[in-house]
Amino acid sequence: MAKQKGLSVFVSDTGVIAAGYKHLLTTHGIPFEEEGHTEAKIVSAREVVKSPGIPNDVAIIGQLLQHNVPIIDEIEFAARYAKGKIIAITGSNGKSTTVHLTYHLLKRAGFHVALAGNMGHSFAKCMAENIYDYYVLELSSFQLEGIKNFKADIACLLNITPDHLNRYNHAIAAYTKAKLNILRNMCRSDHFIYNNDDAIINQQLNQLAISPARYPISILTGAQPPPVIYSSNGAFHFRFNQRSFSINHHLTHLPGPHNQYNTMAAIAIATLTGVSLDIIAAALPTFHGLPHRMEWCGAPQNIDCYNDSKATNVAAAQVALLSFNRPITWIIGGKDKGNDYTILLPIVKKSVKAIICLGENNTTIIKAFYSLGFPIQETDNMGSAVDIALSMALPGEVILLSPACTSFDLFENFEDRGNQFREKIKLCIAQSKK
Template sequence: MKRLVILGGGESGVGTAILGKKKGYDIFVSDKGKIAKKYKEVLLNNKIEFEENNHTESKILNADVVMKSPGIPDKVDLIQKLKKNSISVISEIEFAAQFTDATIVGITGSNGKTTTTLLTYHILKNANFNVGVAGNIGDSFAQQVAEQDFDNYVLELSSFQLDGIQDFAPHIAVITNITPDHLDRYEYDFNNYIASKFRITKNQKTTDYLIYDADDEAINNWLKKNKTKAKLIPFSIERELEFGAFIRKNNIIININKDIFNMPLSTLTIKGKHNTKNAMAATMTAQLLKARRQVIKESLEDFEGAEHRLEQVAKVKGVEYINDSKATNINATFYALECMDKTTVWIVGGVDKGNDYNDLLPLVREKVKAIVCLGVDNEKIKNTFGNVVDIIVETVGAEEAVKVSHKLAERGETVLLSPACASFDLFKNYEDRGIQFKNAVKNL
């Protein structure tokens, strides 16, 4: 009996444990912290051995294979020891993929991957595909492979999940864009992070597809220097392409399988340049899987978008409140500010992942009248924008940030929460930050 050790008792860990048990592995789950009640109940009900608040090395180093949660960096001692002992350390995605024959769409990128994943899933579901959505969102991929019988999966994949793959190969891979993010996990070298994203295509065959942003410098540079067997399918909003997706006269034009797909930009429910790109990627994916054109169009017209991503919360006294808590890096916030067409009070701050705020200066100069800081350390924000914005206020909670913004914003203006930072200094995660923001707005 093969021994499967799982590090991390969260969504991916517990899902892997359920699948591993079904496939006859001897299983041990180990979490350095506390395991949440709902996950502990699943482990107990399934009679799976586990420990919390500790890693017992003797019970871990005897593994045949280790699945580690994406939150654990490769550089921690325990992972290094496993690798020295030649024990394979993989991600949930790698483990689960070997037990399904389903067609897999894998979507990665620094920004836009959640929206693209949800939109692709929305189209396929409307087209009556038997499809599951997993990866970075929803129920764990492994648990769905164990308990469901889906013919297709749409997976949102982070670079950390891709770091743990060996043989995983999606039939269709999508790279939405690559901008500096999580550099603290990649020796502060952008090239390491780029290489990590491109692992999505490393095992693809000539019958597979790689859909990518042809306007993205990092992606283009990688493709010039490296080879993939997959068929390349580009999208662009900056120039017309002979093959792929582009814009002509305010219409999305897609030319991939001899029949031209054409749709007015104005009919898309999700707005902004980045969402046009997300829609292109999702549409081409659905076309490659032979979804009906009419269904694709209708789905693009009624898609509601991801929670915590440019989500319209409410209008209070003529002021629009927008929750973009999922913007945990500079590029995501760049998109959000770019979409603002009214004078904006911008709530920003949190745990900085090595941010360079200078890219935002032109947008802030043009659109932002006041900055409300929502983080423990705001020095960098104050230093960057102090000369550009007259009002910068520091707050230490969502409720206070909303109250201050409410005082500063006037009728016809917008309050935008788009933090450009991680949330762990004041919140459990970006969802918690977004929910607290929305509750504070509702209590105004």
């Protein structure tokens, strides 16, 4: 996009640039280097667009700061050229589902809308390829750190739970500050949707002067007055812009209380952009969620199997466990991020009948749940994990892959982990039919 806008561009990477990206750079006449930075060349730049995954404490960032070179994020850069409305969605968990459901509702309404951000689709690349009326962006805390003039027309904050704290000196306040940067530059004509049941969000909002109109969401009962957006008696209720309406829960296929927040946020965004209630009601049943996020994979032996491989932290696993009122055989484990599993003890004691640890080192997990007294087994193979789970679970129960850990000890990524689970379930179903 920068090249398209007539800017002089140079790409520098400490790693090896993938062949496909090299071809793209060469095709567009963009010079690049890999496996190291040429410091003198980089610090002579007028501006640096930093990949959000690069920590702020690496040497080259320090050199840029010493030379007073402005450092921004790709989201900030692309937003300079955006002519359409920007819908920005963040949160520790639920971002991808909410972003995709929002996009689905707007697309079904016939809007010219793009999906970009923290899910593999660059905002800048999207801008370079087409001009849209609406941009639905999933934004991570890393991406929000580097914004200065970026402004959302509609912002949504789903939740804040401890995650990526190694990036923020293990301080939840610093992580929260990055998330709340989504409100930066918003004005009174803009809209802010947020989780009213999240204690961290409410604590921080009470300390801020917020310009955009607020739309709090709640699923807790008995709140007086009821929040603007809330869930009760089997329906989602909305009261804003001199308008009230309700939508039945049965119109959505997304399970669990966490998906009630996600669904209400997406419906609110669609309504604020002008999507009619009839279109929303028709579109909701056609959205079946995303792969690796509470994805139903089948029911071998009449046991429902769910792939929640994207649950790479404790909070994500917690909402998955809370989604069922049937006994769960839980597949957990992977590369630990310093997780505190003790917060899961009450729900695990109530809902889990057995644990299969799937990781290279399961010591922390076993120590956390050993006192509960139910079966805990270990394996380093997905096929074995599913076989063990099927030997423990009974018809009508649930097998849940919700690892609470990253996947990089045994798998390429969370997609690989989830795909292996799904394929094993398919194989088990096929074998049962022979």
